[in-house]
Amino acid sequence: MATYTLTHVEKKPLSFSVPVLAAAGAFAGLFIGTAQGSGPIGFVGGAVMLALLGLVCLTALSNDKEKIARWLILLGMAAAGYAFGALPGLVVGALFGWFFGWFIYWIGEGRYRANLVPYLTPGQVLWHYSFRVICGMIFFFLITPIVVVMPLSFNAENFFTFTPEMLRFDPAGYSLKHYRDFFNSPDWQQALWNSVTIAPVATLLSVTFGTLAAIGLSSEHVPFKRAIMAILISPMIVPLIISAAGMYFFYSRLGLQGTYWGVVLAHAALGIPFVIITVTATLVGFDRSLTRAAANMGANPVTTFFRVQMPLILPGVISGGLFAFITSFDEVVVVLFVGSAGQKTLPWQMFIGLREQISPTILAVATILVSLSILLLATVEVLRRRSERLRGMSPG
Amino acid sequence: MKLTKTLMATTALTVTAGAVLAQDMADSMTLVSWGGAYQKSQVNAYADPYKEMHPGLEVVWDESSNEAVAKLRAMDEAGNVTWDVVDVVASDALRLCDEGLAMEIDPNEILAAAPDGTSAEDDFGDLLVGDCFIPQIVYSTTFGYRTDMVPDGVEPPSDICSVFDLETYPGKRALEKRPINNMEWALLCDGVAKGDVYDVLETPEGQQQALDKLGTIKDSVIWWSAGADTPQLLADGEVFMGSTYNGRLFSVIEEQDQPVAMMWDAQVFDLDGWIIPANLPEDRLARALDFIMFATDTQRLADQAKWISYGPARKSSAPLVGQHAELGIDMAPHMPTDPNNSQNTFLYNYEFWADYRDDIDAKFQSWLAQ
Numbered sequence: 001m002a003t004y005t006l007t008h009v010e011k012k013p014l015s016f017s018v019p020v021l022a023a024a025g026a027f028a029g030l031f032i033g034t035a036q037g038s039g040p041i042g043f044v045g046g047a048v049m050l051a052l053l054g055l056v057c058l059t060a061l062s063n064d065k066e067k068i069a070r071w072l073i074l075l076g077m078a079a080a081g082y083a084f085g086a087l088p089g090l091v092v093g094a095l096f097g098w099f100f101g102w103f104i105y106w107i108g109e110g111r112y113r114a115n116l117v118p119y120l121t122p123g124q125v126l127w128h129y130s131f132r133v134i135c136g137m138i139f140f141f142l143i144t145p146i147v148v149v150m151p152l153s154f155n156a157e158n159f160f161t162f163t164p165e166m167l168r169f170d171p172a173g174y175s176l177k178h179y180r181d182f183f184n185s186p187d188w189q190q191a192l193w194n195s196v197t198i199a200p201v202a203t204l205l206s207v208t209f210g211t212l213a214a215i216g217l218s219s220e221h222v223p224f225k226r227a228i229m230a231i232l233i234s235p236m237i238v239p240l241i242i243s244a245a246g247m248y249f250f251y252s253r254l255g256l257q258g259t260y261w262g263v264v265l266a267h268a269a270l271g272i273p274f275v276i277i278t279v280t281a282t283l284v285g286f287d288r289s290l291t292r293a294a295a296n297m298g299a300n301p302v303t304t305f306f307r308v309q310m311p312l313i314l315p316g317v318i319s320g321g322l323f324a325f326i327t328s329f330d331e332v333v334v335v336l337f338v339g340s341a342g343q344k345t346l347p348w349q350m351f352i353g354l355r356e357q358i359s360p361t362i363l364a365v366a367t368i369l370v371s372l373s374i375l376l377l378a379t380v381e382v383l384r385r386r387s388e389r390l391r392g393m394s395p396g
Numbered sequence: 397m398k399l400t401k402t403l404m405a406t407t408a409l410t411v412t413a414g415a416v417l418a419q420d421m422a423d424s425m426t427l428v429s430w431g432g433a434y435q436k437s438q439v440n441a442y443a444d445p446y447k448e449m450h451p452g453l454e455v456v457w458d459e460s461s462n463e464a465v466a467k468l469r470a471m472d473e474a475g476n477v478t479w480d481v482v483d484v485v486a487s488d489a490l491r492l493c494d495e496g497l498a499m500e501i502d503p504n505e506i507l508a509a510a511p512d513g514t515s516a517e518d519d520f521g522d523l524l525v526g527d528c529f530i531p532q533i534v535y536s537t538t539f540g541y542r543t544d545m546v547p548d549g550v551e552p553p554s555d556i557c558s559v560f561d562l563e564t565y566p567g568k569r570a571l572e573k574r575p576i577n578n579m580e581w582a583l584l585c586d587g588v589a590k591g592d593v594y595d596v597l598e599t600p601e602g603q604q605q606a607l608d609k610l611g612t613i614k615d616s617v618i619w620w621s622a623g624a625d626t627p628q629l630l631a632d633g634e635v636f637m638g639s640t641y642n643g644r645l646f647s648v649i650e651e652q653d654q655p656v657a658m659m660w661d662a663q664v665f666d667l668d669g670w671i672i673p674a675n676l677p678e679d680r681l682a683r684a685l686d687f688i689m690f691a692t693d694t695q696r697l698a699d700q701a702k703w704i705s706y707g708p709a710r711k712s713s714a715p716l717v718g719q720h721a722e723l724g725i726d727m728a729p730h731m732p733t734d735p736n737n738s739q740n741t742f743l744y745n746y747e748f749w750a751d752y753r754d755d756i757d758a759k760f761q762s763w764l765a766q
Contacts, residue, residue, distance in 0.1 A: 159631040161628075161632045252475065252476040340426070342426075356623065358624040358625070
């Protein structure tokens with residue numbers, strides 16, 4: 001937030017502020033009302049309540065009494081929340097109170113224009129803020145399902161349910177038993193072991209073949225470049241279930257179905273496109289004259305590759321490898337076909353668990369996997385930045 | 397290339413080794429079951445004791461019974477059957493038998509006689525449906541309801557028709573997303589006598605009558621497809637009553653301590669048991685037969701009831717049913733076959749549904765989509 005203002009701020013007429021506040025109240029009330037059992041009542045109640053609050057605050061409690069008014073709203077809403085839903089209600093109520101206390105004055109005093117250039121039309125101002133709200137909503141809807149899973153994995157019950165104890169923040173409602181179950185159950189441990197032994201080998205194969213293919217395809221003299229590229233990328237585009245069924249029958253004839261190497265090869269094939277794409281992208285910034293210079297100094301192609309080219313495209317290789325790893329680690333469709341019960345991977349075990357007994361152990365595993373994925377993606381991001389820096393430094 | 401060659405060489409070696417040791421039993425065995433508490437009961441009652449007798453045997457469990465028919469077909473087509481003993485419901489066993497995917501059996505030859513000498517055929521009696529099916533348990537599909545959602549001043553539901561009575565018992569219901577059972581219950585509560593249900597259901601008008609009756613509660617129904625759904629919905633308080641397998645409800649009520657009760661009225665009995673895939677190699681077949689002989693004897697079937705509330709398929713096992721292995725409560729009153737629970741029951745009508753399933757399924761699905 002800038003500390004200076006671009007536009008002179010002046011108080012808005014009540015004929016503007018009160019309807020806007022009522023609309024915001026109706027919107028919030030709709031959610032609370034639906035959660036409490038009746039949407040329409042919440043809708044009307046929210047609108048009336050915020051309109052009245054706005055009226056009082058902007059006429060009687062403006063200027064120097066603003067601080068007091070905002071604290072009053074916060075405490076009032078927190079108390080109302082407590083009356084409705086105990087401790088969780090208190091927290092939600094306080095958050096609402098804090099927000100609306102700020103919002104009433106932000107609208108009423110016209111502060112929302114302060115950081116915008118003066119010549120914007122009202123329509124443009126509206127769009128400026130709606131755009132941000134829409135972005136926030138998209139973010140919210142993407143993240144919430146994942147975030148909801150995490151507290152549920154600490155459930156003391158064997159169901160996917162927020163128990164009353166959990167909502168009261170009673171420690172008795174929480175437990176680590178699903179995490180214990182994950183670490184003690186031979187089924188889950190076997191599945192973890194299978195995933196851990198399959199994914200790295202599949203990744204290694206994908207990275208090796210994918211990198212070689214990308215380097216080959218980025219040199220000028222290869223015929224049918226586009227066609228070859230399309231075939232290599234196809235596992236990413238063809239629906240997974242089609243690849244899986246095809247692999248099932250093909251591998252059965254070769255005697256590979258239901259074997260460790262069968263699953264590894266299938267996962268490697270799925271991972272190769274990711275490696276090709278990331279490495280090809282890195283190669284765009286790679287200066288070919290470096291390899292010619294190396295050759296000029298007597299290095300053979302293999303030495304050139306490992307001493308000159310590889311270090312420069314390493315970030316692309318590693319991020320491609322991480323994608324290949326996550327693909328293998330998260331994959332369930334192909335392994336269901338190509339693997340047999342002896343190659344049950346983590347996602348497979350989760351799939352079974354979800355269908356046959358909805359046990360929060362799955363959520364515990366999901367939480368662990370999500371944390372792992374975040375870690376891996378953070379690594380990719382760090383590497384990507386490094387790659388950009390390197391590319392910026394390379395002579396071009 | 398090199399890899400394929402090595403693999404082919406190893407496969408060839410295994411095949412020769414198998415031929416040499418044909419008389420021996422395979423030292424690994426893949427059992428297919430349903431997962432969850434049911435599979436746990438099989439591990440405890442059958443697989444673990446069997447492994448103790450045969451150290452060195454590797455037992456792999458595959459939780460694929462739900463799609464056993466489709467998977468066995470695919471395996472057969474690919475010429476690569478990896479399963480040794482498969483747990484399926486009776487109707488699936490009949491289908492697999494008809495398609496030649498399951499091995500035909502002679503119960504007296506491959507199953508143990510009862511301790512008192514009664515032959516296996518007499519001990520299992522009517523439950524030996526089809527030529528391939530080896531019965532294991534009798535289970536039932538019945539209703540459970542939330543005791544804390546029964547309206548004040550109203551008797552808790554004890555009659556199947558309370559499912560269709562939204563006025564007395566308001567709230568959501570969970571029903572299985574298929575016509576079987578639902579159609580029978582609907583007709584029963586629409587004034588059709590129990591003996592006439594299948595005669596009525598044969599006719600298009602009767603099918604429409606059943607769908608119309610279901611239509612009266614359609615807006616209040618959540619349709620489930622996995623056995624774990626209804627317990628979850630009940631525990632959530634998302635539904636007031638729901639149908640599921642009685643063992644699932646037992647687990648919700650006794651093991652998870654949820655405020656749920658059983659409504660045994662008009663429960664539908666069904667059978668679940670083993671089949672052996674057709675054309676297994678000799679060593680694996682020998683192992684499968686040895687396991688089946690052990691796992692379906694009188695004591696083992698009675699043992700399974702210590703872990704789950706399904707009735708053993710042998711008459712001679714019934715008196716041996718004891719207490720729950722962990723909770724120490726008597727299991728007999730929780731069996732679907734207990735006289736108190738089975739005052740009004742249905743038996744899954746295999747012949748009727750074999751003939752009419754495709755037709756009624758199609759009608760039911762299009763009705764669902766309306």
